[in-house]
Amino acid sequence: MASIxxxxxxxxxxxxxxxxxxxxxxxxxxxxxxxxxxAVASRPYSQEITGLVSRLAALLGxxxxxxxxxxxxxxxxxxxxxxxxxxxxxxxxxxxLFRKAELWLAANPKVDVDWYVYGRKGYSYMTRRGRxxxxxxxxxxxxxxxxRSAARTSKALVDGxxxxxxxxxLVMYTAxxxxxxxxxxxxxxLPIQEVKAATDTQKTSGDVILEPDAAVIFDSxxxxxxxxxxxxxxxxxxxxxxxxxxxxxxxxxDAAKTMGNGLKKVYNRKRQENITKELLDIVGGVEALK
Amino acid sequence: MATLTLRVIxxxxxxxxxxxxxxxxxxxxxxxxxxxxxxxxxxxxxxxLLRYTVDGRKSVLFVTGGFAEVRGETVRxxxxxxxxxxxxxxxxxKEAEKRARARIxxxxxxxxxxxxxxxxxxxxxxxxxRLSARESR
Numbered sequence: 001m002a003s004i005x006x007x008x009x010x011x012x013x014x015x016x017x018x019x020x021x022x023x024x025x026x027x028x029x030x031x032x033x034x035x036x037x038x039a040v041a042s043r044p045y046s047q048e049i050t051g052l053v054s055r056l057a058a059l060l061g062x063x064x065x066x067x068x069x070x071x072x073x074x075x076x077x078x079x080x081x082x083x084x085x086x087x088x089x090x091x092x093x094x095x096x097l098f099r100k101a102e103l104w105l106a107a108n109p110k111v112d113v114d115w116y117v118y119g120r121k122g123y124s125y126m127t128r129r130g131r132x133x134x135x136x137x138x139x140x141x142x143x144x145x146x147x148r149s150a151a152r153t154s155k156a157l158v159d160g161x162x163x164x165x166x167x168x169x170l171v172m173y174t175a176x177x178x179x180x181x182x183x184x185x186x187x188x189x190l191p192i193q194e195v196k197a198a199t200d201t202q203k204t205s206g207d208v209i210l211e212p213d214a215a216v217i218f219d220s221x222x223x224x225x226x227x228x229x230x231x232x233x234x235x236x237x238x239x240x241x242x243x244x245x246x247x248x249x250x251x252x253x254d255a256a257k258t259m260g261n262g263l264k265k266v267y268n269r270k271r272q273e274n275i276t277k278e279l280l281d282i283v284g285g286v287e288a289l290k
Numbered sequence: 291m292a293t294l295t296l297r298v299i300x301x302x303x304x305x306x307x308x309x310x311x312x313x314x315x316x317x318x319x320x321x322x323x324x325x326x327x328x329x330x331x332x333x334x335x336x337x338x339l340l341r342y343t344v345d346g347r348k349s350v351l352f353v354t355g356g357f358a359e360v361r362g363e364t365v366r367x368x369x370x371x372x373x374x375x376x377x378x379x380x381x382x383x384k385e386a387e388k389r390a391r392a393r394i395x396x397x398x399x400x401x402x403x404x405x406x407x408x409x410x411x412x413x414x415x416x417x418x419x420r421l422s423a424r425e426s427r
Contacts, residue, residue, distance in 0.1 A: 045301045147301035211333035
C-alpha cells in the first residue's frame with residue numbers, strides 16, 4: 001500500500017499533468033480555428049479554378065485526354081506525397097495514415113515508391129522502415145504552409161512526373177469530415193482523372209471568346225488546379241491534426257481529473273485511518289496508566 | 291446605368307467584390323476592356339494592373355497573372371495575389387527592384403544562366419508594376 005507521502009506526490013503530479021493537457025487543448029483549439037478559417041478562405045479560389053478547368057475541358061472535348069498531364073507517365077516508379085504531423089500527442093492521427101500506407105503497399109507489392117513526406121512523424125516512420133524518402137518537405141514547416149509553398153511542392157511533383165520518373169503520383173493525407181471524423185484518404189494526383197467526368201456532364205452554351213486560345217489557357221490553368229489540390233490536402237490534414245489533438249488532450253484532461261479524484265479519496269481515507277489509529281494509541285495509553 | 295460585378299478571388303481571400311461600370315484587365319495578349327453586356331469570355335492574364343471604375347472613380351489593383359472569366363454580368367478574376375495600392379509595401383517593392391536589376395546586370399555580363407535572367411526580368415517587371423500601382427493611388 002502506498003504511503004501517505006507517496007499519495008500526496010501522485011496527486012500533485014496528476015494535477016500538473018492535467019494543467020498541461022488543459023493548456024495544450026486550448027492551444028489546439030485556437031490553431032484548429034485558424035486552419036479552418038484558412039481552409040474556408042481558400043475554397044472560392046479552388047472552386048473557381050476547378051470550374052474553369054471543367055468548362056475549358058468541355059470546350060476542348062476529346063483532346064483533353066491526350067495532354068501530357070492526363071496520360072500515364074513514362075516511369076516505372078510511383079511517387080506518393082505523404083502528409084503527417086511534426087508533433088505527436090494527437091491521438092491516432094498519424095498511425096491511421098501509416099496503416100493506410102501499409103495497406104496500399106500490401107496491395108501493390110511490386111511497386112517502387114518514392115516518398116515525398118510532410119511532417120517529422122512520417123519521415124521517421126518511413127526511414128526507420130528503410131523506405132526511400134525522395135524528399136522531406138520541411139521548408140517551410142507544415143504549420144507555416146501557404147499557397148506558394150504548396151505550389152512549389154506541386155511543381156516538384158509535376159516536374160518529376162514530366163521528367164519520366166513516375167508512372168503515377170498519389171497523395172495520402174487525412175481528410176477532415178467533421179470535428180470528430182478524420183479519414184485517411186488517398187487520391188491520384190497525376191495523371192489527372194477527375195476532369196474527364198466533368199467533360200460529359202457540363203456543356204458550355206454558346207460561343208465563348210478565348211484569349212489567347214483554349215489550349216494555351218488550359219495548359220497554364222492545369223498547374224494552378226493541381227496547386228489547389230495540394231494546398232487543400234495540406235490544410236485539411238492540418239485541420240484534422242489539430243481537431244484530433246484537441247480531442248485527445250481533452251480526454252487526457254478528463255482522465256487526469258477522474259484519476260485525481262480517485263487518489264484524493266484514497267488519500268483522505270488513509271489520513272483518517274491514521275488519525276483514528278493515533279487516537280486509539282493515546283486512549284490505550286491513558287487506559288494503561290489508570 | 292448598367293453595371294458589372296467584379297470579383298477578384300485569391301487563395302487567401304476574396305480581394306475585391308464590387309459593382310463596377312467598366313474593367314480593364316491585363317490579358318495575355320494585351321489589355322482588354324470589359325463593359326456591361328460583354329460576350330462570355332475566358333482569358334489568361336499577365337502580371338499587371340487591373341483597372342476598374344466604381345461610381346466614376348477609377349481604381350487599380352495589382353494582379354500577378356491568373357485568369358479572367360466573363361459570364362453573364364460577372365467578371366471573375368482568379369489570381370494568386372490581388373493587391374490594392376494601399377496594401378503594397380513600397381519599400382519591399384523597391385528592394386525587389388534593386389535586387390532584380392543587380393541580377394540582370396550579373397546575368398548579362400558573365401555567361402549567366404539565361405533562365406535566371408528571364409526570372410530576374412519577370413521579377414523586375416512585377417516590382418515596377420507594383421510601384422506604379424502604388425503611385426496611382
